[in-house]
Amino acid sequence: MQKVTLKRTGLTVSRIGFGGLPIQRLDDQKAIAVIKRCLNLGVNLIDTANGYTTSEGNIGKAIADYPRDKIVIASKTRARDYKTAKEHIKLSLERLNTDYIDLYELHNVSDLPVLDQILAKDGALSALQEAQQAGIIKHVGISSHGHETALASAKLNCFETLMYPFNFIGHEPGHEVLAACRDNNIDFFAMKPLGGGRLDNSNLAFKYLLNIPDVVPFVGIEKPSEIEEIADIEQNMAPLTPAEQREIQQLRDEIGDRFCRRCRYCLPCPQGIAxxxxxxxxxxxxxxxxxxxxxxxxxxxxxxxxxxxxxxxxxxxxxxxxxxxxxxxxxxxxxxxxxxxxxxxxx
Ligand code: SF4
Ligand code: SF4
CATH class of the missing domain: 1.20.58 (Methane Monooxygenase Hydroxylase; Chain G, domain 1)
Incomplete structure (x- = not known):
């Protein structure tokens, strides 16, 4: 798989990153096998989170057989305060069985009051910055589902990377956040490349994203066959053909006006409906x-x-x-x- 060197962090990563959420549903042996299949196909960017139960631990076991400096590990915490974030970093290092984490992110910061919380003097960001100074975190990033919050985060100078939902259906807010990241020299990761399950045409979904050179998508992988299919798409990358562009437009017309971006702005519902x-x-x-x-x-x-x-x-x-x-x-x-x-x- 091709690699790309990111502008802000200087990390050299595979064009597609492994998303470590779905392996929670697997037993340890199967989870480790999936991670190793990704690594053997040239995926060196591994994403997980402190909150993904067994994910960090199984990644730690899987990467033990590979040179650490060839793998880029990204993990994240949902902590909002300094003390909890510090505990989570320690726990992530133990589970991942490593001395350092390449990228540590503040997870799902999707509304402005939460952004204020993490930026406060005793907020979670200060724990990540302290760990970065100590060399146990190399880079600090943020992930968000909220459009307004992602745009506000991109304008701050404290995050080196930003992860945001981006696919060809929900593309308008994604392009706006990407532009803000470019303006502020922040590396951009795309989550939900398959629209959270709404897009079943992997070829179109990944071709669309891979044709944007500074977008690195993360995809949740549960089976070796899934990464094999995506790696094949990446290997045979070419510009979108006119017929593919028409197909994308057709899908946008069909599902675009009913496509929930999961930004959560509609909440809370007075009836408590999710x-x-x-x-x-x-x-x-x-x-x-x-x-x-x-x-x-x-x-x-x-x-x-x-x-x-x-x-x-x-x-x-x-x-x-x-x-x-x-x-x-x-x-x-x-x-x-x-x-x-x-x-x-x-x-
Ligand atoms: S329905 Fe709610 S979560 Fe979905 S796009 Fe609209 S505001 Fe966002
Ligand atoms: S009660 Fe129904 S209409 Fe009202 S906010 Fe909740 S989901 Fe929307």
């Missing part, structure tokens, strides 16, 4: 266990809660993409009911 998750209900049905979806699990409970919508319209006023959330909730719940009926009847 709106971005209801919008993602169909994907969850495809990936999570039947018990979780249709039994007594979290997804089943969330779907039931979704039925308490009073159609007050507060969420639609707050959504920056003008999504018809009330109708989308209804449609998603109807699809859920259909899938449940099929499951109950043994289809």
């Amino acid at each position: 709106i971005p998750l209801i919008n993602n209900l169909v994907t969850m049905i495809q990936h999570d266990s039947a018990e979780d979806c249709f039994g007594s699990g979290m997804i089943a409970k969330m779907a039931e809660k979704g039925r308490e919508c009073t159609e007050c319209g507060e969420c639609e006023q707050k959504c920056p993409y003008d999504l018809p959330i009330i109708q989308m909730n209804k449609d998603n719940l109807a699809l859920y009911d259909k899938a449940k009926a099929e499951y109950d009847s043994g289809l």
Whole structure:
């Protein structure tokens, strides 16, 4: 796999990074095998998080057989205060079984009050900067799902990298954040290259992103076959053909006006409905266990809660993409009911 040297951090990384969230669902042996398959295919950028349960530990075990200086590890913390962030850094180092972490990020800083919290004198950023001075963190970054917060973060001089959702459907805010990163010399990582499961054409999704030279996408990998397919796309990279560009436009037209970017601006809902998750209900049905979806699990409970919508319209006023959330909730719940009926009847 080709490598690229990032402008701000100077890190030399593979054109595609491994996202370490889905390996939490695997047993240790399978998780380690997936990570090693990625490394053997030339992926040297490994992303994880302190909150991804077994992910850091299994990455630590998998990389033990490889030269440490050839791997770029990115981990992150959801801590907002100095003390917790310091504890998380220590824990990440232990689990990853390493003396240093190449990039440590503040995880999911998606609204402005949280950004203020981490920037405060006793905020989490000060723990990362202290660790950077001690040499145990080489670079400091941030990840965000919030458009406004990502733009504000890019303008600060304290983050060397920024990770933000970016794919060809939700491309307008992604391009804006990318431009802000370029203006401020910040390295940009794309998360959700497949639109959180909405895009099933990997070829189009990765060709689109890889044709932007300063965008490095992270993709969550659960099976060796997934990274094999993506590595193949990367190896045969070429500019998008006119037919592919038309296909992208067609997909944008089909799903763009109903594509939830999970920015969470619509929250809180007075009824406590997890709106971005209801919008993602169909994907969850495809990936999570039947018990979780249709039994007594979290997804089943969330779907039931979704039925308490009073159609007050507060969420639609707050959504920056003008999504018809009330109708989308209804449609998603109807699809859920259909899938449940099929499951109950043994289809
Ligand atoms: S419904 Fe709109 S505001 Fe809510 S998460 Fe999705 S895109 Fe953001
Ligand atoms: S319209 Fe429904 S989902 Fe939206 S804020 Fe009101 S109760 Fe919540």
